[in-house]
Amino acid sequence: MLTRKQLELLDFIQKRTLRDGVPPSFDEMKDALDLRSKSGIHRLITALEERGFIRRLAHRARAIEIVRLPDVMDNPGFRPRIIEGDRTDPPKGAMDVSSAHAIELPVMGRIAAGVPIEAISEVSHHVAVPGSMLSGRSQHYALEVKGDSMIEAGINDGDVVVIREQDTAENGDIVVALVEGHEATLKRFRRKGGMIALEAANAAYETRVLPEDHVKVQGRLVGLIRSY
Numbered sequence: 001m002l003t004r005k006q007l008e009l010l011d012f013i014q015k016r017t018l019r020d021g022v023p024p025s026f027d028e029m030k031d032a033l034d035l036r037s038k039s040g041i042h043r044l045i046t047a048l049e050e051r052g053f054i055r056r057l058a059h060r061a062r063a064i065e066i067v068r069l070p071d072v073m074d075n076p077g078f079r080p081r082i083i084e085g086d087r088t089d090p091p092k093g094a095m096d097v098s099s100a101h102a103i104e105l106p107v108m109g110r111i112a113a114g115v116p117i118e119a120i121s122e123v124s125h126h127v128a129v130p131g132s133m134l135s136g137r138s139q140h141y142a143l144e145v146k147g148d149s150m151i152e153a154g155i156n157d158g159d160v161v162v163i164r165e166q167d168t169a170e171n172g173d174i175v176v177a178l179v180e181g182h183e184a185t186l187k188r189f190r191r192k193g194g195m196i197a198l199e200a201a202n203a204a205y206e207t208r209v210l211p212e213d214h215v216k217v218q219g220r221l222v223g224l225i226r227s228y
Contacts, residue, residue, distance in 0.1 A: 037157030133223035162223035
């Protein structure tokens, strides 16, 4: 049984493919389903593929092929319906910010979890963060995530990450890294001799390996805030 959003997406892909001759883009799917980020579309596509309704074709743009449709969609009067379980439960251990002792942190713009973007250092707004996320007297700040390269680490496009300011990192830490003085990115840190590897948590992205003097650690991930 498919969820409402899965049915809506399958219906949208079918109609747009029949109309245009090609499937819609991920941005078009995101807008059609009124989702905040493309990571939600990735999850829906994966679920449809696992259930045998679509197939993704390698090495082709917009490479989605509808294999079959559920019986309910064969009904001319079909309208996507709400099915229990359509809403994703919060992660285990998630806490309601409104019920926790909260501290206001500055949101310093957006950080790329994908191709690095220009570093942003001006406060755009503030966000309430549970005090238990923050450690000691260290300085902290928040960033809005842009991109999907860290989705396998549970970090989605549109999430807000809480960062502790520090200029060092241990292997395996997820850090804010300033690349060549002007590009900021959120990646897993690995030191290999005199080189730094910035690893994505998404097989679609390659690891970037740079000389250590080209990478400056600006902070380490200590928490994440997600709106549902």
